[in-house]
Amino acid sequence: MANEERLDxxxxxxxxxxxxxxxxxxxxxxxxxxxxDKQKAKMNPEK
Structure with missing residues (x-):
């Protein structure tokens, strides 16, 4: 029984x-x- 408790x-x-x-x-x-995503946004600023 103690082994089962230990396993649990x-x-x-x-x-x-x-x-x-x-x-x-x-x-x-x-x-x-x-x-x-931030780096991509810096590289490709939206128009």
Whole structure:
């Protein structure tokens, strides 16, 4: 029984860590996209 509780605890920790990493990576990616969009806007000013 204790092993199952330990496994559940570890599973929760892993899922939390994965979610956090995915959010950070997604956030970084959207910042990169925003930078690229700004650079494109500077290179191609609208008429």
């Amino acid at each position: 605890s570890l599973k929760d920790q892993i899922e939390g860590t994965v979610k956090k990493v995915v959010e950070e990576v997604t956030h970084d990616k959207s910042q990169e996209e925003a930078k690229k």
